[in-house]
Amino acid sequence: MPSDNREFKYESLQEPKAIARYLRAVADGLAQGSLEMSVDGRAITLEPRGLLRMRLEARHSGDRARIELKVSWRDEQGAQAEAGPLVVKPAS
Secondary structure, X not given: OOOOXXXXXOOOOOXXXXXXXXXXXXXXXXXXXXXXXXXXXXXXXXXXXXXXXXXXXEEXXXXXXXXXXXXXOOOOOOOOOOOOOOOOOOOO
C-alpha cells in the first residue's frame, strides 16, 4: 500500500441498527483484508494484514455513554499476540 499519509473522517447521528450495519461491513472488510470507505467524493482503501492491534473502551457517566473501538496495524511482519480473549456480547 502506498505510504502517502491520507486520512478519512466521518461523523453523524445514526440509529443503532444503521451503526450496526456499518460495523458489520467493517468486520467483513477486516476478514477479507480490504476496506473501502467513501463519502462525498472522498475515499480511502485500507488493506489490513497480519496481526492487528485492537483497543476497546466503554464509559458510562451520568446521561452519557460511549464506546470507542480502535483497530490499527503496521505494514510489517513479526508481531506477536499479546492479550487474552475478550468477551463482547449483548447485555441480557
